[in-house]
Amino acid sequence: MRIRISYKKGVPIRFTSALDMHRIWERSFRRALIKVTYSKGFHPQPRIQLGIPLPLGFVSLDEKVDIWIEESLLLDGISRQLQQKLPVGLEITSIQEITISEKALSTQIQFSDYQIYLLNENFSPKVIKDRTINLLNKKEIIRQKRNGKKYDLRPLIVSMKSNTEIEGKPLISLRLLSQQNKTGRADEVMFAMGYSITDFIVERIGSYT
Amino acid sequence: MQEIQEIKDFLDRNLITVQKPGRYVGGEFNQIIKNWDSVDVHTALAFPDIYDIGFPNLGIALLYKIINDRRDSLAERVYAPWLDMDKLLSDNNVPLFSLESKTPLRYFDLIGFSIPYETLYTNVLNMLNLSHIPIWSQDRNNADPIVIAGGHASFNPEPMHAFIDAFVIGDGEEIIEEILDVINNCKTKQIERQEVINLLSSLEGIYVPSHYTVKYHQNKTINNISNHFSTDKKAITKRIVKVLPTPSANLLVPNIKVVHDRISIEIMRGCSRGCRFCQAGMIMRPVRETRLQDITTSMRSAVELTGIGEVSLLSLSTSDYSQIKELISNVALLSEEYNLNFSLPSLRIESFNSDVINEIKGKRKGNFTIAPEAGTDKLRSIINKPIPEQAIFDTVQEICNKGWNNIKLYFMIGFPQETMLDIEGIVNLCKEINYIGKKTNKGRFKLNVSINTLIPKAHTPFQWVNFDDYDQIIKKYDFLRTEFRKTGIKTSFPDYKASFLESLLSRGDRQLSQVIYDAWKNSAKFDAWHECFNFEVWEDALKSNSIDPYFYTGRPRNDDEVFPWDHINTGVNKEFLLLEYKRSKKSKTILDCRESCLNCGIQTNYQLICSKVRSGRV
Numbered sequence: 001m002r003i004r005i006s007y008k009k010g011v012p013i014r015f016t017s018a019l020d021m022h023r024i025w026e027r028s029f030r031r032a033l034i035k036v037t038y039s040k041g042f043h044p045q046p047r048i049q050l051g052i053p054l055p056l057g058f059v060s061l062d063e064k065v066d067i068w069i070e071e072s073l074l075l076d077g078i079s080r081q082l083q084q085k086l087p088v089g090l091e092i093t094s095i096q097e098i099t100i101s102e103k104a105l106s107t108q109i110q111f112s113d114y115q116i117y118l119l120n121e122n123f124s125p126k127v128i129k130d131r132t133i134n135l136l137n138k139k140e141i142i143r144q145k146r147n148g149k150k151y152d153l154r155p156l157i158v159s160m161k162s163n164t165e166i167e168g169k170p171l172i173s174l175r176l177l178s179q180q181n182k183t184g185r186a187d188e189v190m191f192a193m194g195y196s197i198t199d200f201i202v203e204r205i206g207s208y209t
Numbered sequence: 210m211q212e213i214q215e216i217k218d219f220l221d222r223n224l225i226t227v228q229k230p231g232r233y234v235g236g237e238f239n240q241i242i243k244n245w246d247s248v249d250v251h252t253a254l255a256f257p258d259i260y261d262i263g264f265p266n267l268g269i270a271l272l273y274k275i276i277n278d279r280r281d282s283l284a285e286r287v288y289a290p291w292l293d294m295d296k297l298l299s300d301n302n303v304p305l306f307s308l309e310s311k312t313p314l315r316y317f318d319l320i321g322f323s324i325p326y327e328t329l330y331t332n333v334l335n336m337l338n339l340s341h342i343p344i345w346s347q348d349r350n351n352a353d354p355i356v357i358a359g360g361h362a363s364f365n366p367e368p369m370h371a372f373i374d375a376f377v378i379g380d381g382e383e384i385i386e387e388i389l390d391v392i393n394n395c396k397t398k399q400i401e402r403q404e405v406i407n408l409l410s411s412l413e414g415i416y417v418p419s420h421y422t423v424k425y426h427q428n429k430t431i432n433n434i435s436n437h438f439s440t441d442k443k444a445i446t447k448r449i450v451k452v453l454p455t456p457s458a459n460l461l462v463p464n465i466k467v468v469h470d471r472i473s474i475e476i477m478r479g480c481s482r483g484c485r486f487c488q489a490g491m492i493m494r495p496v497r498e499t500r501l502q503d504i505t506t507s508m509r510s511a512v513e514l515t516g517i518g519e520v521s522l523l524s525l526s527t528s529d530y531s532q533i534k535e536l537i538s539n540v541a542l543l544s545e546e547y548n549l550n551f552s553l554p555s556l557r558i559e560s561f562n563s564d565v566i567n568e569i570k571g572k573r574k575g576n577f578t579i580a581p582e583a584g585t586d587k588l589r590s591i592i593n594k595p596i597p598e599q600a601i602f603d604t605v606q607e608i609c610n611k612g613w614n615n616i617k618l619y620f621m622i623g624f625p626q627e628t629m630l631d632i633e634g635i636v637n638l639c640k641e642i643n644y645i646g647k648k649t650n651k652g653r654f655k656l657n658v659s660i661n662t663l664i665p666k667a668h669t670p671f672q673w674v675n676f677d678d679y680d681q682i683i684k685k686y687d688f689l690r691t692e693f694r695k696t697g698i699k700t701s702f703p704d705y706k707a708s709f710l711e712s713l714l715s716r717g718d719r720q721l722s723q724v725i726y727d728a729w730k731n732s733a734k735f736d737a738w739h740e741c742f743n744f745e746v747w748e749d750a751l752k753s754n755s756i757d758p759y760f761y762t763g764r765p766r767n768d769d770e771v772f773p774w775d776h777i778n779t780g781v782n783k784e785f786l787l788l789e790y791k792r793s794k795k796s797k798t799i800l801d802c803r804e805s806c807l808n809c810g811i812q813t814n815y816q817l818i819c820s821k822v823r824s825g826r827v
Contacts, residue, residue: 011221012234012235015230016231026518031238046548057230087236087238089236198225198226
């Protein structure tokens with residue numbers, strides 16, 4: 001049986017990398033006494049497929065993971081059993097069964113929505129708005145990847161706007177491409193606007209096909 | 210508390226700027242968070258290395274559970290922040306905090322450091338400093354926590370005597386309860402800090418260094434050590450638990466990658482073999498085994514409570530466990546059921562036979578480690594690890610036949626009476642093993658050889674032995690490097706200066722506290738880390754204190770010398786250690802003490818019978 005879990009990722013587990021999330025799921029299932037299917041061969045691995053990786057430090061309202069399990073179980077039961085066995089900061093929002101042959105999540109997702117919370121109260125909504133508009137008006141935004149390769153961030157931004165505030169704090173809404181080789185990073189957008197890494201927290205709202 | 214909220218806000222914003230921020234947030238599965246105000250005594254369990262290294266520490270895990278099981282107490286954890294986090298905290302004047310509640314360390318009643326080895330000393334100082342707690346014990350006042358330390362390094366507590374209020378010598382499981390009782394009682398009665406420490410000193414196994422005076426001879430060796438506080442506690446007797454507790458199963462599960470990321474189950478404490486260089490083998494006597502039934506039950510519940518898919522059985526000599534065959538077959542069954550991997554470190558050739566090999570049916574055949582320690586039968590007799598060469602070859606042949614392709618060998622150089630023939634012996638032994646491996650498994654076979662330098666340790670028969678001379682050590686390394694070239698055998702050598710520092714601190718005395726402080730003040734920290742270790746800082750610190758390190762390292766000791774750790778009683782008598790040292794000079798070996806008692810002192814000092822304690826019949 002292959003299931004797709006939708007879940008929230010909050011604090012403090014936002015500091016657990018996408019790679020480490022694999023192990024978190026494997027262990028949570030073992031704790032919940034639900035048998036995960038293992039690959040055959042010399043180094044059997046649990047069949048767990050994460051959706052679009054969430055960068056370190058981001059929180060999310062809607063992450064997805066596909067997991068193959070040995071037995072056919074009621075979805076409600078899985079949800080109940082599993083939720084108690086998750087580390088702090090992970091919360092299951094729904095579980096659905098999907099066909100074994102369904103394509104991997106990462107190949108289906110087209111774009112993701114983000115909300116960016118600005119942490120510094122001194123930022124004026126006016127400046128944020130101006131910077132947003134300025135950025136969108138640019139023809140190209142050349143950024144550098146960690147490996148030194150340069151790329152244009154502009155075509156990866158689908159839309160962006162600055163809402164004045166939520167609970168007194170300024171907020172930016174952002175839609176970025178999340179395709180396999182065309183994925184925009186929300187923090188890069190913020191850097192391009194002149195903010196530094198300690199100025200904001202990114203929340204992914206969801207990813208869509 | 211306002212300050213905690215400030216720390217949380219600071220972390221929310223700034224943690225993203227450091228490497229692996231997951232080291233500083235807690236939130237692991239099975240973590241225990243108690244309401245601060247609902248308990249009377251607050252303990253911070255501190256490990257002086259980074260989270261990744263300290264997390265798997267079984268001692269901390271044990272104490273964490275014992276303390277949090279008490280209604281009047283809570284325990285939270287803290288590890289040494291890595292350089293980037295260290296800088297972030299000090300640049301912003303944010304105090305070091307506990308992982309669970311983010312409470313600054315100075316608000317705890319008790320800080321307990323676990324110090325397994327000497328090269329962590331500067332990190333202890335650094336963590337106190339980051340916590341805004343005075344580094345020198347004498348500078349602390351009523352508002353400061355009581356700082357205690359335990360772990361193997363505390364068996365020679367003297368180099369750290371000036372920084373630690375009280376040392377815990379030996380097993381911590383029972384004494385921690387007594388310590389908490391004293392502290393809770395004193396808190397209710399609002400007793401002054403120094404008086405609390407005085408009261409702690411009356412507990413067996415507690416060493417309060419400020420109660421002791423050391424008098425020296427002209428030549429800087431010790432004349433005598435006396436207790437000026439109370440005349441009835443001349444020596445501090447190590448604590449032992451006669452029956453090992455059932456291994457804890459609800460271990461914390463890390464959210465990020467750590468070293469040894471597996472379920473560790475202690476199957477045996479102590480070792481009856483008597484290798485003359487081995488400190489653990491002497492200080493952890495008597496041997497106590499965990500009951501087979503308890504191991505199996507704990508292992509099963511640990512898998513279900515943690516979900517971790519790898520189990521490791523811990524002891525100093527796993528194959529000496531009396532029911533090793535049954536144990537391995539139980540583990541094998543369990544690994545089928547839950548898709549586990551399991552590892553059996555510390556197997557010994559003498560007790561590791563084909564029965565045991567056949568039982569190991571793990572899916573992955575990883576490294577197989579053998580520790581001959583020395584290159585010739587003669588030298589192995591001198592160190593009392595008398596494994597005949599042929600037995601090593603036979604074992605290698607057998608494990609190669611069973612399909613292991615990676616063998617790792619451990620050796621040491623710098624043993625007393627060692628000659629270049631013994632060093633050649635290492636090469637010959639390795640070449641023969643490589644030949645057997647290649648013959649059996651062709652190109653898949655790989656041999657790794659790890660060479661270390663003997664660090665003579667306190668409380669061992671080799672405590673009288675000198676750390677080998679620089680020229681000798683370098684000559685031996687060079688010889689080995691040349692000989693192993695083009696053999697296809699991978700080798701690793703230690704950094705001479707790192708070994709030298711460890712040797713200095715291992716048998717150090719009270720004079721070294723100032724040296725440790727000066728080195729730390731001059732930026733020494735993470736001395737166990739190759740990329741951080743700076744020997745020059747230590748050389749400067751020694752020089753400015755007019756201390757010749759040779760006094761601690763290269764100087765051979767007289768038979769009757771009073772050692773800085775002589776007032777720490779491990780239960781093994783100094784006379785026995787000296788006798789052992791003398792036997793080593795004549796290449797005389799002794800048997801495993803299960804076969805015949807050698808009167809090391811454990812039975813008489815603790816009034817117990819080893820064979821009964823071993824199997825838990827007390």
